[in-house]
Amino acid sequence: MKALSRRAALMGTISSTGLLLSGCDRLTQSQNMQRIFRGVEAWTRMNQRLLLAGGPLAREFKPSDISKEFKANGTLNPGSDDYLRHVEEGFVRWRLTIDGMVANPMALSLAELRKLPARTQITRHDCVEGWSAIGQWTGVPLGLVLQAAGVSPRAKYAVFHCADNLEGEPDKGGSQSPGQYYESIALIDAFHPQTLIAYAMNGKALSVPHGAPLRIRVERQLGYKSAKYVQRIEVTDSLAGISGGRGGYWEDRGYEWYAGI
């Protein structure tokens, strides 16, 4: 019974309004968008199986639980010329690339992501430094996008490449600079229903300090896994060749790769 009510709750929060637009001409122009829409049913079935099998959901809270103050941490503004230009333009040219071990690499704009089925969840963020805050996040389930991209059966990880460099180096592009923030999670966590490509926080477009225009939410792990300023999601079977090889900026500096809470 418990599993059934959780399933109902899950399905209730995946909005299906986007599906009604599937006849729209502009949408039919985009093969990738079509692929994502076609996958919604399979995705929902997959989530049902996960939840019936007891796959744990992170606790979700009520709107009245949302923290008045939600500290921003780590990079508060990537600050590169390129990023500042994106801010000025309202991120209209920002693309989220999905590549690596996928059959259909994609580059999605914010406008496209906003048309996809969305999930909203109120969760508690726990930073390894010892502070927590409750916030509401809205975005596209990462698994929905990965499913449409066609992940190779040999793949094991999703790697998030971010726009910020913590060592003040110019952005040489993704994994080429040692200070570039990146993160990775196992595909089982990437397909978890609460793992989102988030574009809104507390009902508003993500602010620059919280990761504009896109961040990942990984609700069952510590805050550093929830990569901000995400530009590229690389699907891979090995973390060895990426930056320091331990799966994340902080992992390369000694933190745990699996940061369960």
Ligand SMILES: Nc1nc2c(c(=O)[nH]1)N[C@H]1C(S)=C(S)[C@@H](COP(=O)(O)O)O[C@H]1N2
């Ligand atoms: N790109 C990027 N993502 C990041 C960080 C960062 O410095 N750069 N810091 C991480 C850490 S340690 C935490 S606690 C959270 C903070 O998210 P917030 O700024 O929205 O509170 O983002 C995580 N993701």
Ligand SMILES: [Mo]
């Ligand atoms: Mo953190």
